Amino acid sequence: MTFRDLKAQYHALEADIDKSIKEVLNSSAFILGKPVQELEKELADYVGVEHCVSCGNGTDALQLVLMAWGIGKGDAVFTSDFTYFASAGAASVLGASPVLVDIDLNTFNMDPADLERKIIKTLGEGKLVPKVIIPVDLFGQPAQHHEIQDIADKYGMKVLEDGAQGFGGTIKGRRACSFGDAATTSFFPAKPLGCYGDGGAVFTNNDDLAETLQSLRAQGRSSEDKYDNRAIGINSRLDTLQAAILKVKLNAFKRYELINVNKAAEMYTERLKEIVKTPVVLSGHISSWAQYTIRLENREQRDVVQKALKEKDIPSMIYYPRAIHRQTAYADFGFKDEDYKNTMEAVETVLSLPMHPYLEEKDIEYISQNLKEAVKK
Numbered sequence: 001m002t003f004r005d006l007k008a009q010y011h012a013l014e015a016d017i018d019k020s021i022k023e024v025l026n027s028s029a030f031i032l033g034k035p036v037q038e039l040e041k042e043l044a045d046y047v048g049v050e051h052c053v054s055c056g057n058g059t060d061a062l063q064l065v066l067m068a069w070g071i072g073k074g075d076a077v078f079t080s081d082f083t084y085f086a087s088a089g090a091a092s093v094l095g096a097s098p099v100l101v102d103i104d105l106n107t108f109n110m111d112p113a114d115l116e117r118k119i120i121k122t123l124g125e126g127k128l129v130p131k132v133i134i135p136v137d138l139f140g141q142p143a144q145h146h147e148i149q150d151i152a153d154k155y156g157m158k159v160l161e162d163g164a165q166g167f168g169g170t171i172k173g174r175r176a177c178s179f180g181d182a183a184t185t186s187f188f189p190a191k192p193l194g195c196y197g198d199g200g201a202v203f204t205n206n207d208d209l210a211e212t213l214q215s216l217r218a219q220g221r222s223s224e225d226k227y228d229n230r231a232i233g234i235n236s237r238l239d240t241l242q243a244a245i246l247k248v249k250l251n252a253f254k255r256y257e258l259i260n261v262n263k264a265a266e267m268y269t270e271r272l273k274e275i276v277k278t279p280v281v282l283s284g285h286i287s288s289w290a291q292y293t294i295r296l297e298n299r300e301q302r303d304v305v306q307k308a309l310k311e312k313d314i315p316s317m318i319y320y321p322r323a324i325h326r327q328t329a330y331a332d333f334g335f336k337d338e339d340y341k342n343t344m345e346a347v348e349t350v351l352s353l354p355m356h357p358y359l360e361e362k363d364i365e366y367i368s369q370n371l372k373e374a375v376k377k
């Protein structure tokens, strides 16, 4: 059994993917070829925003927006303590200071109440200027964007939604990657919409920001003269080959993949809800199930269960085994465990089960049965 069955997906879409790849090979337009612009248009339409600017990966996408906003030394960028490193690292790389926010244990997403506490604390210390909030749509569920936007408005801050895992999710019909002033996603192969290598994108309704991003992803070049650079940018483009692959995959995502992962999640929850803490999806929210993550009683039980599953050829993963505030790179930042109680508990108790659109009911049954037995041990 595989954790995320990318081979099953390829075989389901093989003829179309092979055809798309061949078209690119025949065109030789490997850099910013036609499929890139076509995909950007399709993605913007799907998400429901004016602009999609694709780039090299989801980390660059975050960094490009922060660069466009001029974020740097002395600026505080607030993000979740329980996420992939890039959500915080993108700020650090520009010299800004990440301020980490504890999570809500039910959703694993940034706790809006703790966000406001940390903003007030930062203002009180008077060393950093609160500039940006990066809420993360962890495991596929959109963060509490409405509450977070209210806080951003109150303190005059910008919001950058990290939708790397959230693509496809919704809050009351509004799609992930459409919240805040800008949003980003990643097309890393294991994400809800993945390509066959690295890729990423920024989404925004702001015309000026979209134009700036197009320049910054091409070294900061001027729109009038390609040999004049008006700003210092980076080189970060989505390959035409990846765009061509993503067009096929986006179609499958829209037609049935998102539906299938939601069915799979329902089947898991039905079987597991009396046995372990199953994922909580807030009312009005729909997840795109980047992960199906349960919680066990404690680290000991979690590790026993993971081992027992492994013996039955059932892969599982621990996302994430280490909080951001515990990263060695942040050892001198003065973060304290007691400010991150929920993240500390999540790190000890989470376990992600196989999840993808091609998972069959018999697999879910097998996993659930073995999980039940492992928990009883």
Ligand SMILES: *Cc1c(COP(=O)(O)O)cnc(C)c1O
Pocket (backbone or CB within 6 Å): 057, 058, 059, 060, 083, 084, 086, 087, 136, 162, 164, 165, 185, 186, 187, 188, 198, 199, 200
């Ligand atoms: C994967 C991921 C990223 C980074 O995406 P890459 O394409 O790997 O650079 C950023 N944030 C979150 C939450 C992610 O899961």
